Amino acid sequence: MCETCGCGEHLHEERTVTLKQDILQENNQQAEQIRAYLRSKRIYCLNLMSSPGSGKTTLLEETIRRLTVGTIREQSQLPIYVIEGDQHTDNDTHRIAALHVPVLQINTGTGCHLEAKHTMQAIKQLNPEEDAILFIENVGNLVCPSLFDLGETRKVLIVSTTEGEDKPLKYPYIFQEADVCIINKIDLLPYLQIDMQALRSNALKVNPHLRLFEVSALKGTGMDIWCSWLIEELAKCK
Ligand SMILES: Nc1nc2c(ncn2[C@@H]2O[C@H](COP(=O)(O)OP(=O)(O)OP(=O)(O)O)[C@@H](O)[C@H]2O)c(=O)[nH]1
Numbered sequence: 001m002c003e004t005c006g007c008g009e010h011l012h013e014e015r016t017v018t019l020k021q022d023i024l025q026e027n028n029q030q031a032e033q034i035r036a037y038l039r040s041k042r043i044y045c046l047n048l049m050s051s052p053g054s055g056k057t058t059l060l061e062e063t064i065r066r067l068t069v070g071t072i073r074e075q076s077q078l079p080i081y082v083i084e085g086d087q088h089t090d091n092d093t094h095r096i097a098a099l100h101v102p103v104l105q106i107n108t109g110t111g112c113h114l115e116a117k118h119t120m121q122a123i124k125q126l127n128p129e130e131d132a133i134l135f136i137e138n139v140g141n142l143v144c145p146s147l148f149d150l151g152e153t154r155k156v157l158i159v160s161t162t163e164g165e166d167k168p169l170k171y172p173y174i175f176q177e178a179d180v181c182i183i184n185k186i187d188l189l190p191y192l193q194i195d196m197q198a199l200r201s202n203a204l205k206v207n208p209h210l211r212l213f214e215v216s217a218l219k220g221t222g223m224d225i226w227c228s229w230l231i232e233e234l235a236k237c238k
């Protein structure tokens, strides 16, 4: 069983089950408080989840670039804030800070996911303006982040083409929890054996409500479509 979040399947002891329920219940209560606070400030918050290296930070960099320059900026004009979650290092924070966006690093140490208490702590420090967009990059992990509500408006799952078409079937919980699934690294398709149709249909089999996007965050393909959808969503949530 995972030591930090108790996400194991084989919970033999009643005490372990109770502890797990308590942890999740406390987290859910905090997440609801955060959600109410963000709603009161009209702050739209996205929780970006994926396995390590699927391209969360690259997608975030390219999304921020599009929201802060060019035609999409004229439609958005939003203050942007970022919370970076990693076990160790502040590498991703440096990448985001280079775009002149307020960013706060949370290092979880042995922890394999962010929790609502981290969002709360980060919001207190970042103190985001009203009508902002807040991105949370979760710790790279396709399992535990699915259990922990961070108080976000939407959950965005990123899966890259190098991970294979069977990931929705092997890790269904995170696909079920997500509102959006972004298939990244489509520039690599000529070099891979992945069956994209199977990846799409597996994702939709697990969660028929998923909104799917296909992008190359590195090359920019599909990024305007994703960002335009994001702008529409922001307008709807106001
Ligand atoms: N070919 C290709 N490479 C990509 C793409 N997006 C990201 N990468 C590369 O994938 C690697 C990991 O990208 P990151 O953006 O750091 O991934 P991440 O999900 O933030 O990683 P962690 O935060 O460590 O979990 C880097 O070498 C990126 O350049 C893409 O669309 N195409």
Ligand SMILES: [Mg+2]
Pocket (backbone or CB within 6 Å): 056, 057, 058, 092, 137
């Ligand atoms: Mg990253």
